[in-house]
Amino acid sequence: METSNWQEQKKKNIKNLAIWTVGWVLTMALVTFGPKFIWEGNQLLTYLAFFLNLGLGVGMIFANRNHINGLDELDKKITFDAMAIALGVGVIGGLSFSVMDITNMIGFDAEISFLVILISITYLIAMVVGKFRYK
Amino acid sequence: MKNRVKVLRAEHNITQADLANSVQVSRQTINAIEKEKFDPSLDLAFKLSKFFSKSIEEIFEYHNK
Secondary structure (H helix, E strand, O other), X not given: OHHHHHHHHHHHHHHXXXXXHHHHHHHHHHHHHHHHHOOOOOHHHHXXXXXXXHHHHHHHHHHHHHHHHOOOHHHHHHHHHHHHHHHHHHHHHHHHHXXXXXXXXXXXXXXXXXXXXXXXXXXXXXXXXXXXXXX | OEEOHHHHHHHHOOOHHHHHHHHXXXXXXXXXXXXXXXXXXXXXXXXXXXXXXXXXXXXXXXXXX
């Protein structure tokens, strides 16, 4: 009975995280493209979309924390290792990228989206490596 | 840390999945413990101890790395 509850709670946490993430991604698209393509610069709607996106982002953070707390100890270790590597690469890579922009070592601006992509890819690779390591 | 989880599991004639369900972890966690790639927490060690009705020292043997 207890076992079943543990697994059901894990599935519920994953589903909950997926819902918050989809909501956050959709409202991010809304706040990015809405002012130009839907409500043509209406500031009130832009503010509403922005705060809706921000609220869903906060919800997603807590849903992610609940998801991680619900993992079993090996999955937690793999996840924490991957997060540590992603954070390190994000800080070091992000600052190095910024310095390259400031010193004109690169011919384009260091956009925040590059940093997000770098962290995401690093996290995914670290998760896969971790899964293989303990296979 | 060395352990006798695989031997004890075989003696009880249960699968990794059965043991994993009983102590509320994933099958991969049991597999990693049996292969001595992953050392369990004290909480999980106690659960395994209770499941096999053995003391922790009878299941796990500490080796200083």
